[in-house]
Amino acid sequence: MAKTYIFTSESVTEGHPDKVCDHISDAILDEFLRQDPDSRVAVETLVTTDFVTVAGEVTSKGKFDIEKVVRDTIAEIGYDNPALKFDAKTCKVIVKIDPQSPNISQGVTASEQKEQGAGDQGLMFGYATNETDELMPLPISLAHKLTKKLADVRKSKELAWVRPDGKSQVSVTYVNDKPQKVETIVISTQHDPEISNKEIRKQIIDKVIKPACGKWWHDDIVIHVNPTGKF
Known part of the structure; x- marks a missing residue:
């Protein structure tokens, strides 16, 4: 199964x-x-x-x-x-x-009697995967590409109404531990007050989401852009 x-x-x-x-x-x-x-x-x-x-x-x-x-x-x-x-x-x-x-x-400074120590402790874990060229899982890879694209269109003024604060969320369906398709994308971005929510959604899909998704784009992705309203 x-x-x-x-x-x-x-x-x-x-x-x-x-x-x-x-x-x-x-x-x-x-x-x-x-x-x-x-x-x-x-x-x-x-x-x-x-x-x-x-x-x-x-x-x-x-x-x-x-x-x-x-x-x-x-x-x-x-x-x-x-x-x-x-x-x-x-x-x-x-x-x-x-x-x-x-x-x-x-406790940190090295001396003749001891090596340099650590001033704090930390535990980290992770793994590499061949799902993407970056060797990262597809959901985080796409999420990073979306926020990078948001910054790019802001700085280039392609979407001059975009402001610096924003975030993305990507949900991907896996079958037997392999990514199959993108299910949902959420984009929230600060924006100038003059632009409408309808125009924000259209431009974010065309200029940010589609280019960032590349081959993973399909027309059935559930997309939420600024889902709580103005930001």
């Missing part, structure tokens, strides 16, 4: 708050490591409407204007307009970074 099930994955755009935080923390880490490859950086970021907090502990010889890195990163993502209620030029930025705790440092 065939084993049939639906597998669902989601992805978010670079303008989604979760990704904005990731980008800011990554940019700060990159600059510390650029200046001092031996840097140890534990930095977290929180964002909300026109507000950013960066906090954590750092051991590094690197010195730079962290607030400038924060603002440059936000602008690069695309938040450069007061109408978005999150503007790189005017948002409030609070930075609270202290030296690394000496108790953690003594």
